[in-house]
Amino acid sequence: MSQEAARGASVAVGDLNLEGAEKTASVIQEAGGVAIAVGGDAADAAVAGAAALIRRELGSVAILVNKAGVTACQPLVSMGEDAWDRMIGINLKGPFLVTRELVPDDTPLARQGPVDIGAAAAHLPMKRAGRPEDVAYAVAYLASEEAGYVTGQTLGTNGGRHLV
Structure with a gap:
């Protein structure tokens, strides 16, 4: 993300681990970029509040990177439903919710859609x-x-x- 900040983009660093997001935002800021940290679960409907914060602090969204993801470190046949639901929530529902909230129809984009x-x-x-x-x-x-x-x-x- 520091590459985009170096090109003049403001960066919102979202992470379930707010402390980690703050560290990343700090690195971008120390390099002269504009960045904010946003904590939260991308697979939770509360992402709407995070989107509002991002727009309020940084303005409209031109580039969206959905990079939250998890994998199961176990065979499918031994995976429990809770692990499956969490993986599907983060890998599928998360990008849907984040994209829906941060890229509504009226948001001007540099190209046709988000980068995933x-x-x-x-x-x-x-x-x-x-x-x-x-x-x-x-x-x-x-x-x-x-x-x-x-x-x-x-x-x-x-x-x-x-x-x-």
């Missing part, structure tokens, strides 16, 4: 852990004019961990 990317993951074939800037570079590209003809894509920023 996977989070960088550690312990990869790239022989290093993913860094926040790995995701930020991907976001910067997808939000740039250079990607103006790219639509409806998911860019896996996972260092090759998930190869098709």
Whole structure:
């Protein structure tokens, strides 16, 4: 996200862990960018309040990155319903709620819709852990004019961990 801030974008850092969001926002601010931290669960309907705070503090939304996500570290056959519901809530309901609240029909967008990317993951074939800037570079590209003809894509920023 610091890449977008360096290009003049104001950044709202949302996280279930408010302290972590505050640390990230602080790094952006220390680098001269504009950032706020917003705590909350992306899979909760209370995201509407977070969206109102973001608009009040930063204005309209031009770039949206849905990057909250979890995976189950167990076989499907042994997964309980609570774990399944949490995974579906974060991975499916969360992006729906966040997008619905932050990108209503009347919001001007730089392109046709939000950017939805996977989070960088550690312990990869790239022989290093993913860094926040790995995701930020991907976001910067997808939000740039250079990607103006790219639509409806998911860019896996996972260092090759998930190869098709």
